[in-house]
Amino acid sequence: MKTKLIEIAENYTAELLMDAVLEQNPGRACITCSFQAEDMVLLDFVRRRVADIPVLFLDTGYHFSETYAYRDRMAAAWNLNLINLLPAISVTEQERSFGRLFTLDSTRCCQIRKVEPLMSTLENFDVWFTGLRREQSSTRAHLKKIEQHQLPSGKQILKVSPLADWKWSNVLHYTEEQRIERIPLYEQGYLSIGCEPCTSLPATGGDARSGRWAGKKLECGIHTFTGRNG
Ligand code: SF4
Numbered sequence: 527m528k529t530k531l532i533e534i535a536e537n538y539t540a541e542l543l544m545d546a547v548l549e550q551n552p553g554r555a556c557i558t559c560s561f562q563a564e565d566m567v568l569l570d571f572v573r574r575r576v577a578d579i580p581v582l583f584l585d586t587g588y589h590f591s592e593t594y595a596y597r598d599r600m601a602a603a604w605n606l607n608l609i610n611l612l613p614a615i616s617v618t619e620q621e622r623s624f625g626r627l628f629t630l631d632s633t634r635c636c637q638i639r640k641v642e643p644l645m646s647t648l649e650n651f652d653v654w655f656t657g658l659r660r661e662q663s664s665t666r667a668h669l670k671k672i673e674q675h676q677l678p679s680g681k682q683i684l685k686v687s688p689l690a691d692w693k694w695s696n697v698l699h700y701t702e703e704q705r706i707e708r709i710p711l712y713e714q715g716y717l718s719i720g721c722e723p724c725t726s727l728p729a730t731g732g733d734a735r736s737g738r739w740a741g742k743k744l745e746c747g748i749h750t751f752t753g754r755n756g
Contacts, residue, residue, distance in 0.1 A: 535671040540688035543671060544571055547653060547686050555653035556580040558644070558748070561597045562719050563708050564689055565657035567700045569604075571688070572655055578607045579655075582647060584748070585610040586639040587617035588628065588721035596709045611643035628723045636746040639721075644748050648677055658687040658749065661694065662718065663733050666749075675752035683752070720746070 531550060535543055548555065557572050559565045559581050572579050583597060601608040613620075620627060620638065627635035648654060660669050673685045689697075694717070701708055711719050715727045718738055729736040 532670070532672045532674065536691075538671070538688075540568075540692070541571055543686070543688045544575060544655075547672070547684070548575055551653045551684065554651050555655065556582055556648070556651045557655040558582045558584070559657070560584070560720065561593055561600065561709060562657070563697050563701055563712065564659055564692065566600070566706050566708070567692075567697055568655060568657040568689055569606075570700075570704060570706060573604055573606070577605070580651075581606045581608050582644065583608060583610050584640045584644060585612050586721050587613070588639070588723055590709075590711060590719065590722045590725070592709055592711050593719065596707070600707070609647075611647055613639040613643055626723075628721065632724065632742070633747065636748075641747045645678060648683055649679060649681055651683060653684045653686060656685060656687045656749070657689055659689050659692050659694075659697075661692075661733070663736075674755040676755055677752055682755070685752070 531546055535546075538546065555576065557565075557569060557579055559569055561583070569581065581601075597608070600606070615623070615638065620635075624630070624634075627638070654675075658666055658669055660667050669687055669690050671687055671690045673687075675683050675685045677683060700706075709719055716725065717728045719725055720738055725738060
């Protein structure tokens with residue numbers, strides 16, 4: 527049944543796809559949410575179907591103060607089942623032991639503060655909703671709406687990205703139509719907002735993620751640590 531859904535998913539709208547996935551996989555679904563605009567669109571769709579779905583936020587300790595304030599406002603306004611995923615060590619402990627890893631070794635920093643907390647938490651779920659869009663960067667251009675992934679433990683998980691074919695204009699239109707507030711940083715020109723030390727304005731003519739990690743990399747690792755099986 528899952529194979530059939532994977533095959534036909536590309537023809538489904540975001541909401542139809544979500545309904546089909548949830549019908550075939552009741553319970554054990556989660557959504558990762560960075561509180562960026564596309565994630566808020568997806569979260570709005572999901573929360574109308576599963577009000578208490580676990581909303582996983584990678585709390586690296588390095589987010590903009592605007593992001594933390596927005597997260598807290600929206601979690602209260604939408605009564606979210608917010609789960610802040612914390613790394614094994616605090617920012618203070620990490621900087622005392624290893625220095626400023628975000629400049630010295632961003633792969634290791636992302637591994638400690640993002641990948642490891644998410645990797646262990648996903649063990650508890652069968653379906654993982656993401657707000658990824660193909661338009662965001664070259665690394666996402668071939669994203670499928672439904673992919674079967676394998677966690678490092680061997681556990682299988684269905685990774686579902688209902689907004690894969692959405693454009694930024696669709697995201698803006700939906701948030702405006704539904705009067706969903708956005709992180710104020712968008713008004714300063716940011717198009718992709720992650721940890722403060724690794725986020726800058728996008729390059730002129732570059733894609734949305736060109737301002738991340740000063741253009742040295744495009745992904746933190748949370749969308750590459752799993753192996754895709756289908
Ligand atoms: S995005 Fe930057 S600060 Fe955040 S975890 Fe990765 S390297 Fe560290």
